[in-house]
Amino acid sequence: MTHSERDRPEIVVGLVATPPDHPARVAARLTAELAGRLAERVDAGVRWTVREGWGEVAPRRDGGVEALLNDLAQRRADDHWDVAICLTDLPLHAERVPLVAQTSARRQVAVVSLPALGLHQLRAARAAVPDLVSRLLTDASDQRVPPAGRAPAEMARRIPAVHRVVGEADAGERRFVASGLIGRARLLTGMVRANRPGRALLGLSKLLVGAIGTAVFALSTNTIWQMGDALGGLRLAVIMLLGLTALVVWLIVAHDLWEKPDRETPNELARLFNLGTILTLTLATALSYVVLFVGTVLVGALLIDTSVLEQTLQRPVNVTDYLKLAWITSSLATVGGAIGSGLENEETVRAAAYGYHPRPDGWRDEKGGQSPGGR
Template sequence: MDKTETDTRTVGLLADPGIAQSLANRVASRLETVLNEKYEDGTRWVIEVDPVSLPMNESGQVIVNKHVARLREKYGWEFVIYLTDVPQYERGQPVRSIINEAHGAATLVLPSMGVPRRRAVVRFFVQALHELAGGGKPPTRPTSLGRVLSVQVRIEDSADSGDHYDSIEGLRGRVLLVVGMILSNRPWRLVPRLSSALAGAAATGAFGVFYTSIWSMADYLSFRRLVLITVVSILVLTTWLLFHNRLWERPKGARRREKLLLYNIATVFTVALAAAAMYALLFIALLVGSLVVIDQAFLSFELDHEATMSEYLNLAWLAASLGTLGGAIGSSFDEVKSVQRATFSHREFERRNIEFGSFDAEEP
């Protein structure tokens, strides 16, 4: 065996399909660079990314340690780090990382990292690997502000499993978790799945653009009333999507009551953001359509005053609100399971029914 092979250390980075996989692919080369700069001892670090979902047990914990030996034997990985988008709990607290030096394995929980995703993944990955490689917990020198804002606490496992947990605690920790859950749900990916809703909204909105009574109404309504109509239309669409697609979460496992609250908050905001994004797309389309089709002189004649860009904006605004209400009915024709995949409980249900052999044959 030559020197290059002797000095090469390979890390298997497993990632749940979706945003976790996307982030893993984006940070893999950066991780190799950071590790090779950090360990200036001639060692060459290699990161191999494999998109896969590991099974969960009945308490909602991702199973990692029991599969590490098989993964290491099959792929030749020295360490295994799993990036998951499912929140994990230990002693009643959501955790950000789970590290087991004996197994050479770690789990990084994406939602607990909050908003700065790529940089956070790199930082927590390097910290976890530092511990797995025998370096112990890396020393931290937080600033005074950093100590005040910190929500992370180290927990040692009392079950003698060798696991170490970094939990996030308090109200700020829960807010951070909810924000991370919303991002992991990827609200922007839900919009294309609402094709029927978007089609219904576009048809209803187009009718409003070409109906002269809507022109007069949009011109008459105040700014506050238009804002109120917008909010109501988005709320109606959000509520319809939640109940028609049975998106209300009923999580299982540890901390069921807390999960019930956090999961449903994340789901409501996910759907609301998707509805708002659909509204924005509809508004832009109707504004362009009204500018192209409705002549300014004719609009001025119908309104009995000079029409400006403001009148076109109000017209598209009201038409988009009416169209969004029509989109709620159109959403009834969208595939329910496709919409449900944007929620945590559905993904947890699928993960609980995974058998390790179902992905054991895949190559990284």
């Protein structure tokens, strides 16, 4: 560090992720570049130091954003940070609309709800966090930086998820909220994004293997050929939807993924968790179905000779017949896949539940503590 750098005032910004799962991945990427963004957007004359940490694996649900702000304020004081920002995957609400972020100048902390940012959470967080830090320092009358040149309402124009700013401006308690309908739609897509459906898809690998085995066996019988020929597109679509619905229900019931309201989990939060779980599993099973369908088409083309199929159906056949055959076979094979899902590793399937947060291995807190094993 040069002499001129030592002469510059230092501001320490703590970036905390809770739970240390998806939010920690966003925080890790943001931490690497946040100091530069703060110098560019807030004040280049300050020596910005960014500390990365992680909060509770299962953050408090009953206290809402205030509980998160209080816990974060205690962490900020304990670690001697100037300001602290919390990234969380909890879906938060204010005035019955999704809450994107909230700042508290009195506590010198802010919380960002990643799901409320929608699909592009890292990009939105990159734009939001420097503004939140600047607003906190301005509201706290910190003399080390010039007052924020932007009004809080400008954040609504910079961040698509933010619709308006509410709260007590004089007290430095501001809530950045989303719109009603569009905000809720963005919140649900953001919850699915935070729940990482790709992880759920990989977790259902044995289900997919079982379904492929069932499909290969079914393709070897001419009864399924005749069924595919007899059924129309509408009935095939209904069978497919029933099969996928049954699979999602089976996964939720067999692995106890349904969130039940209790003293710690309000009804509204439990409903959002369950909706996030259903949407994640629906997307994962739909992607599994596409893989199964493509595989069944290829196996059917290799296994069933055109002349044999024509002899059974007693008419000329074309590509459409093979696609219909793969369609009915894939739909029926999802039932076999549901049975195979009972053999899945419990931890990988439960990871699809939005309210379930396994304690990750390998994450390190800035305090130097290694994350414990799974719970």
